[in-house]
Amino acid sequence: MAAPLPPRCDETAAWPALRQHFEGEGRRFDVRRALAADPGRVEAFSLQAPHVFADLSKNLLAAEGERLLLQLARECRLEAQRDAMFAGEAINATEGRQxxxxxxxxxxxxxxxxxxxxxxAQVHETLEAMLAFAESVRADGQITDIVNIGIGGSDLGPQMATLALDEFVAPDKRFHFVSNIDGHELAGVLRGLKAANTLFLVASKTFTTLETMTNARSARQWFVQRGGTDVARHFAALTTHVQAAAEFGIERTFGFRDWVGGRYSMWSAIGLPIAIAVGAQRFRELLAGAHAMDRHFRSEPLERNLPVRLALLDVWYRDFHGFGSRSVAPYHSALRRLPAYLQQLEMESNGKRVDRQGRVLPYATSPVVWGEPGTNGQHAYFQMLHQGTDVVPVEFIAVKTPAHGLAEHHPQLLANVLAQAAALMLGKDDPGGHKHFPGNRPSTLLLLDRLDPQSLGALIALYEHxxxxAGAIWGINSFDQWGVELGKVLARDIAPxxxxxxxxGLDASTAALVRRLRA
Structure with a gap:
């Protein structure tokens, strides 16, 4: 007989207690007064996890609210749910997968x-083969350009990480990422390449993904038309469907297991472009940083567990304050694709409207995740963050030590991130209204000593956990993504x-648009 499912958050005693606390104190909580009144608040709301320091003290949460949220986590049996995942139980129940x-x-x-x-053992067998191939490509002076063809998790993770680790990338290689089925993207990449100097990586678990295979076929056609004669040498596949890759003309394949979801796959063979970019040793350091965060998540008590504390804030803001989005502002240009990566990680995982039993939820789940690097965002959307009608919690990410020698720049960058967090909280009075900043707007600051493979690995694993x-507390399955499928099915019908x-059989609007497109 199957064990009973853990209770959903709204089936706990802590949930109504949190509601009562919110209506009594939480709704009117003023973080400015809290910081002034409690000299221990900063320490109590700060955590050091592997490679990541977090200052949570500017969030709209009192000690009592924190206590009740931790009670909620325990009543939802969060620790048991975590342990079930690490034990290899098939917690992705709708797909029957580990x-x-x-x-x-x-x-x-x-x-x-x-x-x-x-x-x-199989993980390490694949890892060794992948890293050996990565080193052979790095040593091949004829290969100057690597084109990764994938979409979703087969694109966002490798692209984000390769950009983030630019300081460590092989200087004689250029990396390109093609995901969109819009031919303008592939055409723009191919325009500057030579067939003899290009390696294509085709990343698709099933080797059937529409966007990826359309781009791969066009890349192969371009390769042949430009005089390429050895598809087997200039194409590699990251897939479990070896036969389909062979029929395409690809002999070198690196697989991964069906318990690896796409948005969690940059650590697998999907990370081959990262390994080629930074080399085998630094790819191992990336894995080591993530593993350090895994150990933190598995072993630290909930009170000192950074993934847990951040998730509880997400539940507090989404379901009690009603904040519908969170802005991620990395103050490091190399992290410019991190917000896009986190959009998929969080919104595809927790953008669900039913619980694990298929019951419609009476509360909200994933917020909208969005953002741009600082200081660019300050000159774009920060106006709304400071003076708009919606309160948007902001997640600042800063790096203590830069990788460049331009002495004037980094102190200014750090001053800006500290100033923006302070300004959101402090606000400014203006009787005329136009220059009034309401303040008391929440933010979190995550600080890395430097951006390197280990700290990046730890940061991404932190977000995964x-x-x-959050999904475990909401009682949802964070590891399926059925919402992605319906549009794909309809597209296959409409294309012909x-x-x-x-x-x-088409609806009136779609039929009219097809007529217009054919006219």
């Missing part, structure tokens, strides 16, 4: 449950109609 991206960064000698030992914790003109 969720074990953590295994991808575990050391070869990691103590794992007996049932996972063979999986860990945070998303898991654009050629044939067959409008039978």
């Amino acid at each position: 969720v074990m991206h953590f295994l991808l960064r575990a050391p070869r000698d990691e103590a794992v449950p007996p049932g996972l030992a063979s999986e860990l 945070r998303v898991f914790c 109609r654009l050629a044939s003109g067959d409008l039978a």
